[in-house]
Amino acid sequence: MGSAFSEIVLLSLQVSGLALFFATLVGIPLGVLMGLRRFAGRRLVVALLYTGMGFPPVVIGLFVYLLLSRSGPFGALNSPFVPDLFTPGAMVVAQSIISFPLVAGFTMAAVMGVDPALRQQVRALGADRWQIALMVLSEARVGVIISVIAGFGSIISEVGAVMLVGGNIEHRTRVLTTAIVLETRKGNFELALALGFVLLGLSFIANLAMLRLQGRSLEE
Amino acid sequence: MNAPVYRLQDVSKEYNGRTVLQVGSLDIYPGGIFALVGPSGAGKSTLLRLLNFLEPPTRGSLFFKGVRFDQDRTPPLDLRRQVTTVFQRPLLLNRSVKANVSYGLHLRGQNHARDRTVAALERVRLADLADQQARTLSGGEAQRVALARALVLQPEVLLLDEPTANLDPYNVGLIEEIITDLHAVQGTTIVLVTHNVFQARRLAQRVALILDGRIVEIAPVEQFFESPRDPRTAAFVRGEMVY
Numbered sequence: 444m445g446s447a448f449s450e451i452v453l454l455s456l457q458v459s460g461l462a463l464f465f466a467t468l469v470g471i472p473l474g475v476l477m478g479l480r481r482f483a484g485r486r487l488v489v490a491l492l493y494t495g496m497g498f499p500p501v502v503i504g505l506f507v508y509l510l511l512s513r514s515g516p517f518g519a520l521n522s523p524f525v526p527d528l529f530t531p532g533a534m535v536v537a538q539s540i541i542s543f544p545l546v547a548g549f550t551m552a553a554v555m556g557v558d559p560a561l562r563q564q565v566r567a568l569g570a571d572r573w574q575i576a577l578m579v580l581s582e583a584r585v586g587v588i589i590s591v592i593a594g595f596g597s598i599i600s601e602v603g604a605v606m607l608v609g610g611n612i613e614h615r616t617r618v619l620t621t622a623i624v625l626e627t628r629k630g631n632f633e634l635a636l637a638l639g640f641v642l643l644g645l646s647f648i649a650n651l652a653m654l655r656l657q658g659r660s661l662e663e
Numbered sequence: 664m665n666a667p668v669y670r671l672q673d674v675s676k677e678y679n680g681r682t683v684l685q686v687g688s689l690d691i692y693p694g695g696i697f698a699l700v701g702p703s704g705a706g707k708s709t710l711l712r713l714l715n716f717l718e719p720p721t722r723g724s725l726f727f728k729g730v731r732f733d734q735d736r737t738p739p740l741d742l743r744r745q746v747t748t749v750f751q752r753p754l755l756l757n758r759s760v761k762a763n764v765s766y767g768l769h770l771r772g773q774n775h776a777r778d779r780t781v782a783a784l785e786r787v788r789l790a791d792l793a794d795q796q797a798r799t800l801s802g803g804e805a806q807r808v809a810l811a812r813a814l815v816l817q818p819e820v821l822l823l824d825e826p827t828a829n830l831d832p833y834n835v836g837l838i839e840e841i842i843t844d845l846h847a848v849q850g851t852t853i854v855l856v857t858h859n860v861f862q863a864r865r866l867a868q869r870v871a872l873i874l875d876g877r878i879v880e881i882a883p884v885e886q887f888f889e890s891p892r893d894p895r896t897a898a899f900v901r902g903e904m905v906y
Contacts, residue, residue, distance in 0.1 A: 564754040567715050567822075568767040568812065569744035582757055 447614075448634075452641055455618040458531050459599045462538030463546075466594050470543040471587060474550025475576055478583075479562075492551070495544025500537075501603025507537040508607050529610040534618070537604040542594035549593055553586020554579055585656050592653040600646055619645075666729075668693045668820060668852050669714060674723035676709050676876075684709045684876040686723075693819075696846050696853040698867035698884075700860055700899070706876040707856040711822050714854060715748045744771060747818045751825040753805035755797040760789065760808055763797050767816045776815075783815035786841060803834035810838060814845070820852045821845065827862065835862075842866055860900050864888055872896050 477488065510517045511533055517525045526532025557579050565578050580587060602620035609616035611625060619642045626635035667690035676684040684706040691697050691714075699707045712718050713725055716738055724733045727746070732738050747767070755763050765780040784790045787807035792800070797808060806826065813821060823842070827835040843866060845851045857863055863870050863884075870887040872879040872895065880893045891897045 558754065560750070560752065561754050561756070563712075563717055564748075564750060565756075565766075566717060567746075567748040567750075569740070569747065569770050569816070571740055574770055578756070 448637070450614065451617055451619055451622050451638065454531065454616075455599065455620075455642075456645075458534045458605070458618060459538055459595065462535045462598055463542060463591065463595050465535070465539040466543035466546045467591055469539075470546030470590070470594065471550050471580075473543075474547040474587075474590065475554050475580055477547065477551040478554025478557075479576065479579060489551075492544050492548045496548045498541070498544070499603070500541050500597075500601045501607065503541050504537050504604030504607035507533065507540065507604065511536070511608065528608060529612060529616060531609070531616060533608040534605045534616060537608045538598040538601065541601060541604060542598045545597050546590045546594040549590030550583070550587050553583035553590065556586065557582045588656055589653055592649050592656075596646060596649045596653075599649070600642060665693050667691055668728060670726040671713075672724050672726070674713065674720045674725055676706075676713065676718070677721040682876060684713075686710070686878055689871075689878060689881070691852065691854060692869075693852050694846070694850045695869060696842070696855060696867045698855045698857060698863035698870045699873055700857060700863050700870060701873035703858055705873045707873050708824050709876075710873070711748060711824050711854065711856050714820070715746050715822055716743050717748075744816075745819040746822065747813045747816055747820075748822040748824060749806075749809050749813050749826050751828050753802075753809040755800075755805055755808055755812075757798060758796070759793070760784070760795050760797055760800070761793040763808055764811045764815055767812060771816075779815050779817075783811040786814060787811045788837065803830050806830060806834065807838065810841060814841070817849070818851065820854070823853065823855045825856055825858065828858075839866060860888075860902070872899055 477485065477492070508528065509515050511525065511528045512518050513528075518528070526536060561582065562575050562579065565575055570578060600620065602624060605611075605616070605618055606621050606624070609618065609621065611617050611621035617625075619638055623635050623638045623642070626632075626638065669689070669691040671686050671689040673688070674684070674686045675682055699710065701707055709718075713720055716727075716732055719732065719734050719737070721734065724731050726732070727738055727742060730738050730742055737743075756766060758766075761780060761784070764783055765776070768774070768776045768779065781790065781793070784793055787810055789804060789807055789811065792804065797805065800808065810826065826842075827838050830838070839862070842853060842855070846853055855863070855866060867884050869881065870884050871881040872887075872893070874895060880887070880891060880896045882891065887896065888900050891900065
């Protein structure tokens, strides 16, 4: 019982952690680009990003399900880079898609909050394009960290997508949220509650970190 | 006379079709303090941005040490890095004072030049605030940090855009003293933009008046103030409106 419990907690952290890693890898550079550059189609991308920030996870789960299923466009490829349905890999794909608009959107907002005149000043001090982007990212650091925490909060507590593409298979794809659904249905309220408190604890820690950072940014 | 550091040929700058600067020819010589005076909106700051390669001219060419800069050509980074600007607003990074001053050195990969950072801070009399956060500084202190951040780079050309506007007399005096010293000791070429004719007279050897984006008169400081050729210059140095 104890090992099954920790197994579930560990898989939740692994799946959401890895998804957050990919979301950050794509989301932060995209957010910086969107915040700094004016290009054709930028408004459309911004609109898509904002839509993505509020997109229902279960619908993302449905899309990923259809894409990865044996008869779907990616599933049919049989590529080693495309994870099978009902594996942790498929769950990571779905959660990456759910969290990356949040990371990119909040990063963009933070970057746009940095005084544009500062970019000119830093260029005058001898910065090249990459150094300017790095400076802006560093000036927007509090907002960027908040974007990552928001991304994490959105996926650790998400149930629809992981249920669809993971399937809640014991010892393989069962995570905190799907386990809570199952145990509640089975009437194992004690276990469901215990899992629930662990999930609450994780969300609480993420939110606490976010509030602390926001508090710091307000003091500044 | 030495070869000019800057040579401008038929340079003009437009924003949205409106010409804000039009300079037929202008040479800036090494080692001097050259002041650009004129009312606000005359194009002084635009010219300074061109001199720091921050924006390309719409037409014409600007030569820096013989290297051409125009609409299509930006000078290489190592040449760009010989010039820096102190703007009217200090625009410090949200870091410690020390980190702000050493920032330009880090950009150049000179990470072990602590002595220069300390020396620059001592020069602007802020060594005791080195570890303080930049956002906690007063306006005058922040502007002195901005100056130290430029000094530490030992630029060949230092561009100053209204560096003492809105500062109290103590800070104005201190900054002017540093500028004079920089010119006398290190022979830095300095281009100073100011709307304050008295400051131009105190600091510069050569002065130019800019009105509506055009250079009205360039002259040695004595002549500019004592016997200007253009009646608009005469009016401007007397403090009259010349719009």
